[in-house]
Amino acid sequence: MPDAASPPPGPPDTVPPRPDPPAADEVPATAFLTALARARATADPDGVLRDPYAARFARLCPDSVARVTRHTAGPSVVVARTLVIDRLLSGLLRDGPWEACVNLGAGFDARTHRLEWPAACRVTEVDRPAVLDLKDRLLPAATARVPVERLPGDLCEPAALTALLRPRAAGRRTLFLAEGLLTYLTADQVRALAAALAGAADAGSAWICDVLSPASARTLTAAARTAGTALTLHGLPDLDAFETAGWHCEHLEPLPTARPPARATGTSRHLPDGVLRLRRRSREGRGGDDRPAAAAHRA
Numbered sequence: 001m002p003d004a005a006s007p008p009p010g011p012p013d014t015v016p017p018r019p020d021p022p023a024a025d026e027v028p029a030t031a032f033l034t035a036l037a038r039a040r041a042t043a044d045p046d047g048v049l050r051d052p053y054a055a056r057f058a059r060l061c062p063d064s065v066a067r068v069t070r071h072t073a074g075p076s077v078v079v080a081r082t083l084v085i086d087r088l089l090s091g092l093l094r095d096g097p098w099e100a101c102v103n104l105g106a107g108f109d110a111r112t113h114r115l116e117w118p119a120a121c122r123v124t125e126v127d128r129p130a131v132l133d134l135k136d137r138l139l140p141a142a143t144a145r146v147p148v149e150r151l152p153g154d155l156c157e158p159a160a161l162t163a164l165l166r167p168r169a170a171g172r173r174t175l176f177l178a179e180g181l182l183t184y185l186t187a188d189q190v191r192a193l194a195a196a197l198a199g200a201a202d203a204g205s206a207w208i209c210d211v212l213s214p215a216s217a218r219t220l221t222a223a224a225r226t227a228g229t230a231l232t233l234h235g236l237p238d239l240d241a242f243e244t245a246g247w248h249c250e251h252l253e254p255l256p257t258a259r260p261p262a263r264a265t266g267t268s269r270h271l272p273d274g275v276l277r278l279r280r281r282s283r284e285g286r287g288g289d290d291r292p293a294a295a296a297h298r299a
Helices: 029-043 054-058 063-070 075-096 129-138 158-169 188-199 212-225 292-299
Strands: 099-105 124-127 146-151 173-177 206-213 247-254 272-281
Touching: 029 054, 029 075, 054 099, 054 129, 075 173, 075 206, 075 247, 075 272, 099 158, 124 129, 124 158, 129 146, 158 188, 173 188, 188 247
Parallel strands: 099 124, 099 173, 124 146, 173 206
Antiparallel strands: 206 272, 247 272
């Protein structure tokens, strides 16, 4: 499998005609912000990230949303996060065999088109209907390198989400992905989502996701409001929302914005801004992970 950050072999498929701009309240600003950051990084000849599909969505980004990037280091963090997740995801796929991958809040993610996938894997993307409609027009699932199913779903309705995912995950070695999602959920919503995924997944399933510290969430929320965009971000202080649902953190990779929490020690369980690789424990093994977040990072 080639390096996840390298350009895909051959040119991307023909760019579809530009659709009518979606209504501002139909597609979350975060989907456009992520695409904009990836498109700009791809256009940089000295950059590392190569996502030739991001520009299709970035050109539809409303000016009011694009202004958010002028007040923070957000774009560089998005690029760093993308590269880390590319690497972690590709590493897991190499170690397979994975039968299913579920991308929660998939947005305009093009990994189904630009990464290599195991022959037996099937990808399910879950997001708002308006997001998936625009994605179907600009990045058809039929052109992906892996079979893709796109499903509308409410990620804040745990029971409905479990029912949606169980037929696609139960009895299969499943890899969940949630990039740029948890930062827009409260701690209680993250806890409910973690429980919903645990209810749909078998032991040994994995989950790659990213988190913000509470301090970073406050800073980015203030910056968004300065730019006139009503974004509210949330941080997680520790791993409790995952551990109580049966997820064990086996790896934590800090992002460039990460700074040690106040009075941090080698036994601190406080989370920095970072990407987590979680593993679903068996029901018998839900006693809780006594290792600190710092130790998980060293694993």
